Amino acid sequence: GYLPLGPRKDSWNIFEKIKSDPNFTMKPSSQRQFAFNAVFSKDTNEGRAILANIIEEERTETSLPIFTSIADKWTRDVNSPRTAQLPTYKYMNVVLDSVFTLAPAGHNPECYRLFESVEAGSIPVLVKEDMTTSYVNSCKDSLHHWRDAPILVLDSWNDVFPAIERLMEDKEKLDEMQVNVIVWYE
Secondary structure, eight states: OOOOOOSOHHHHHHHHHHHTSTTOOOOOGGGOSEEEEEEEEGGGOHHHHHHHHHHHHHGGGOOOOEEEEEESSOOSOTTSTTOSSOOHHHHHHHHHTEEEEEOOOOSSSSOHHHHHHHHTTOEEEEEHHHHHOOOTTSOTTTTGGGTTSSSEEESSGGGHHHHHHHHTTOHHHHHHHHHHHHHHHO
């Protein structure tokens, strides 16, 4: 059997609190502030450090509005003032305002970010290697349910900026992609 990881409990609680506001509406992709967000720690997987370097090199060359919060070290308590990680409330608001959410594999290819992004109407972005590679100490083939998902799967993280720049040109297609991923998930 398969038991999905799902969103982190603190993220889910914050998301539910945000949604309970009578003025809350899920923004369509075409009306979101950020083309993508990159919120992760570099030390849980070498692919994350590679992605962090790509973002650092490319961010000054692009006109894409992006949000990044990349910590050097993962800590269990993201809401501690002593951590460099983004607090949960800020994180969920960023995901709710991002068209795409980069979801690089951490300790395991299946990460909370996949579920949190779809719940927030943000399209997850993965790389093919994470979809097919088995990680030591990870759940075997944990992304098999995501293989048919209407998400963005890149050949490598080097493709993130060109692919998203192309997609951002068609606002109607972005809204369609968002609807498709939400329908698939439900």
